Each structure stands twice: as structure tokens, then as C-alpha cells.
Amino acid sequence: MPKQVDHEQRRRLLTEAVFAVISTQGFEAVSLRDVAEQAGVSMGTVQHYFPTKQQMLSFALSHMRERVLARLQAALAALREPTRRDLIRAATAVMLPVDPAGREEACVNIAFFSAATVTPAYAEQLRDGYGRILTVSVANFREAARLGELRDGIDPDVEAPVLYFLTQGLVGPILVGLYSPDDALALIDAQLDRVFRPISP
Amino acid sequence: MPKQVDHEQRRRLLTEAVFAVISTQGFEAVSLRDVAEQAGVSMGTVQHYFPTKQQMLSFALSHMRERVLARLQAALAALREPTRRDLIRAATAVMLPVDPAGREEACVNIAFFSAATVTPAYAEQLRDGYGRILTVSVANFREAARLGELRDGIDPDVEAPVLYFLTQGLVGPILVGLYSPDDALALIDAQLDRVFRPISP
DNA sequence: ACCGTTATCATGCGATCGCATTACAAAAAC
DNA sequence: GTTTTTGTAATGCGATCGCATGATAACGGT
Numbered sequence: 001m002p003k004q005v006d007h008e009q010r011r012r013l014l015t016e017a018v019f020a021v022i023s024t025q026g027f028e029a030v031s032l033r034d035v036a037e038q039a040g041v042s043m044g045t046v047q048h049y050f051p052t053k054q055q056m057l058s059f060a061l062s063h064m065r066e067r068v069l070a071r072l073q074a075a076l077a078a079l080r081e082p083t084r085r086d087l088i089r090a091a092t093a094v095m096l097p098v099d100p101a102g103r104e105e106a107c108v109n110i111a112f113f114s115a116a117t118v119t120p121a122y123a124e125q126l127r128d129g130y131g132r133i134l135t136v137s138v139a140n141f142r143e144a145a146r147l148g149e150l151r152d153g154i155d156p157d158v159e160a161p162v163l164y165f166l167t168q169g170l171v172g173p174i175l176v177g178l179y180s181p182d183d184a185l186a187l188i189d190a191q192l193d194r195v196f197r198p199i200s201p
Numbered sequence: 202m203p204k205q206v207d208h209e210q211r212r213r214l215l216t217e218a219v220f221a222v223i224s225t226q227g228f229e230a231v232s233l234r235d236v237a238e239q240a241g242v243s244m245g246t247v248q249h250y251f252p253t254k255q256q257m258l259s260f261a262l263s264h265m266r267e268r269v270l271a272r273l274q275a276a277l278a279a280l281r282e283p284t285r286r287d288l289i290r291a292a293t294a295v296m297l298p299v300d301p302a303g304r305e306e307a308c309v310n311i312a313f314f315s316a317a318t319v320t321p322a323y324a325e326q327l328r329d330g331y332g333r334i335l336t337v338s339v340a341n342f343r344e345a346a347r348l349g350e351l352r353d354g355i356d357p358d359v360e361a362p363v364l365y366f367l368t369q370g371l372v373g374p375i376l377v378g379l380y381s382p383d384d385a386l387a388l389i390d391a392q393l394d395r396v397f398r399p400i401s402p
Numbered sequence: 403a404c405c406g407t408t409a410t411c412a413t414g415c416g417a418t419c420g421c422a423t424t425a426c427a428a429a430a431a432c
Numbered sequence: 433g434t435t436t437t438t439g440t441a442a443t444g445c446g447a448t449c450g451c452a453t454g455a456t457a458a459c460g461g462t
Contacts, residue, residue, distance in 0.1 A: 026319040028229035042411045107318045114315040116377050117308045118227040123377040130379050158391045162367060169370030176317050176324040178331050190359045232419065243441045
């Protein structure tokens with residue numbers, strides 16, 4: 001084998017350019033030429049790593065999920081002796097567009113969501129991502145319930161999706177400037193207050 | 202003045218074609234030619250009522266809000282001697298894509314939401330729409346609180362946005378097929394159960 | 403050292419886009 | 433009845449799109 005470039009790395013690099021274009025110019029403005037220019041390469045190079053535009057976008061969507069998961073794991077790992085509530089709150093905050101990285105991911109995510117309504121392949125990828133995160137969230141809530149951290153009468157199998165979809169519903173208002181990240185987090189905390197027992201171990 | 206066509210009606214008719222194209226072909230596929238074909242007119246007619254594509258889409262977004270409000274008012278008017286909870290639940294259900302009309306509106310809405318991240322004019326329109334609905338929702342919850350229908354310790358100014366954004370967060374999963382409308386409504390009811398007092402006047 | 407493979411780039415092609423222009427039919431104004 | 437304004441349609445234009453093709457440089461295998 002000649003040359004020595006890492007194919008996957010190159011594809012991820014180009015994918016980052018795709019994210020930048022989507023979040024700054026919009027999903028419909030994504031063209032092979034724009035992506036190439038954003039990545040600082042020629043159009044031919046983009047074609048070399050992605051035979052078609054569809055494959056490029058599909059790879060970008062899968063890579064997006066990995067990026068979010070990486071940021072999630074980093075956020076959780078940064079906690080020192082966290083309670084279940086701390087873990088759940090941190091995971092929730094990662095989903096909100098509070099920093100530039102989060103905002104970029106949110107823009108890309110909503111763009112693919114819109115596209116998924118007419119592209120079943122995207123819908124399947126998003127369904128899978130939703131399902132995985134929900135599973136983890138439910139597991140976290142169940143563990144919190146097992147440890148007795150939840151209030152009486154609180155069903156973890158209900159609270160997990162409620163909190164998760166509440167978070168998803170807050171992404172839009174933050175993106176369009178109706179809510180500030182702090183407003184959103186205040187709402188999240190209010191919901192957590194009603195689900196978790198007050199302080200005291 | 203010659204001729205006798207109703208300009209606004211024509212624009213709304215064309216806008217319906219825009220909705221159909223967005224929800225079946227996707228936002229990026231919207232072209233003047235597609236809209237004209239969907240509406241059964243020529244491209245020149247579309248141009249006659251909308252000088253530019255941007256104006257057409259912007260009008261479509263404003264008309265979308267009117268359509269949702271009309272459906273909302275119809276749903277509320279259909280209730281017989283409703284409690285506050287009935288009103289709030291019905292208004293919530295209207296936001297979910299449970300029937301073809303609701304699904305079309307949800308597809309269009311998410312498409313404009315994605316576009317709004319790079320088009321401030323759309324963002325402003327959506328912000329305004331969000332704000333209005335939230336205001337009404339808060340007023341409903343406050344009235345419910347005044348009537349003593351809420352549980353002790355429940356803040357209507359918190360519950361209104363929580364329920365609304367939870368609903369918004371459920372739209373996506375329904376659209377991509379992760380959740381059924383019934384699953385979503387079950388979650389909504391669970392949230393309402395925790396906010397409203399159990400039966401008995 | 404030579405060859406083959408690969409990465410990268412530049413260019414061309416057919417299709418489609420938004421928009422401008424033009425032509426024509428119909429109804430109100432006179 | 434003529435004129436004028438408006439609704440509708442057809443067509444053309446420059447730009448841009450995704451994709452295919454060919455050229456060039458660089459590195460690995462032998």
C-alpha cells in the first residue's frame with residue numbers, strides 16, 4: 001500500500017468541516033465545494049473519501065453521535081464523587097447548547113432531524129441514538145430509585161424519558177434565543193427537585 | 202382595479218403547496234417549480250404572488266402559525282364543559298403530530314427551526330410564536346392554580362413551560378418513529394398527574 | 403531504480419436552481 | 433368599444449449543483 005494517510009481520520013476531518021458549514025450556512029447550503037473550502041482541500045479530495053454527498057452526510061450523522069458521546073463521557077468523568085442526581089444533571093446539561101461546541105452539535109442535530117422526516121436512513125440513525133441514550137438514562141434513574149434518592153411515588157421509567165424529552169424540547173428555544181441556557185437549566189433543576197428527595201443522605 | 206382574485210387567499214393556497222413539498226420532499230427540495238407543480242399552476246404565478254423565494258417561505262412560516270392556532274382553537278371549542286386540565290391536555294395534544302395535519306405541521310415546523318439557526322428572520326418569527334403560546338399556557342396554569350386544581354407546592358410559572366417543552370421534545374421522537382403518539386400522551390398524562398390534584402372537585 | 407498504487411487537484415458536463423423577461427388572456431374603467 | 437391593469441403562462445439566462453474524468457505528484461513494494 002502506497003502513501004500513508006489514515007482514511008478514517010481524514011473522513012472525520014472532512015466531517016468537522018461539514019458540521020461547520022451546517023451550523024454557519026445551514027443544511028441546505030452544504031455543497032461539496034463548500035465542504036472542501038471549509039476543510040482547506042480541493043473538491044476532488046472530498047469526493048475521494050466520500051463517493052457521494054449522501055454518504056458524506058450519513059457518515060457525518062454517525063460521527064456526530066460519537067462526538068456527543070465523547071463530550072458526555074468527558075463531562076461525567078470530570079465529576080468528583082457525584083451523586084446520581086449530579087450524574088443525571090451533568091448528562092442533561094451536555095445535551096443543551098450551552099457552549100459553542102454544544103451549539104454546533106445542536107444545529108447539526110436539528111438539521112438532520114428535519115432531513116430525517118423525508119430520509120428514512122437518517123430517521124433510523126436518530127432513532128438508534130435516541131434509544132441508546134434513553135436506555136442509559138432509564139438505568140440511571142432506576143439506580144437512583146434503588147438507592148432511595150427519589151421521592152415516594154416517583155417512577156424512574158417515567159421520569160427518565162420526561163427529563164430527557166424536556167431537555168430536547170429546550171434545545172430549540174435556546175437556539176432561537178427565546179431562552180438562555182441558565183433559564184433552561186433552572187427549569188431542569190426545578191424538575192429534578194420534584195423527582196429527587198431533598199438533600200440529606 | 203381589474204380582475205377579482207383574492208391576493209391573500211391565493212398566497213395561502215400556494216403556501217399549502219409549500220407545506221406539502223416540505224413535508225414530502227424536504228425543506229431543501231423546495232423550489233419554485235416544485236411549489237408551482239404542487240399547486241397546479243405555472244411558475245410565473247408563484248412569482249406573481251411571491252417576488253422572491255425568501256418572501257414565500259417567510260409568509261409560509263407566518264401562515265403555519267395561524268394554521269396551528271386555528272387547529273388549537275377548534276380542538277378547545279370541541280370540549281364540553283372542560284376542566285383546566287382538559288384544556289391544557291387538549292392544547293398539548295394539538296402540538297403533537299398525531300394526525301396527518303399535525304404531522305405535516307410538525308415537519309414544516311422543524312424544517313423552519315433548522316433554517317432559523319442561520320436565518321435570524323425565521324428565528325424571530327419562531328421566538329414570537331413560542332412566546333405567545335407560552336404566555337397563554339402560563340395563564341392557563343395560573344388559572345388552574347387559582348381554582349385550586351394544582352397540587353400543593355406546584356408553581357404554575359414552572360409547570361407551564363415544563364409541560365410545553367416536554368411536548369416539544371416529544372415531537373421529534375414521534376416523527377422518526379421512536380415513540381407512538383399514545384406513548385407520548387401517556388408521558389404527558391403522567392406529568393399532568395403529578396401537577397394536578399387527583400379527581401374530586 | 404522502476405513501477406504501481408494512492409492522494410490530491412483541476413476541469414468539464416448535464417441538470418437544476420432563482421429570477422427576469424416577455425407574451426397573452428381577461429376583466430374593470432372610461 | 434377601447435384602453436388599462438392584472439392574472440397566468442412560457443421561456444431564457446447566469447449561477448451553482450453533484451458527479452465523472454483526466455492529470456499530476458508522492459510514496460511503497462520489488
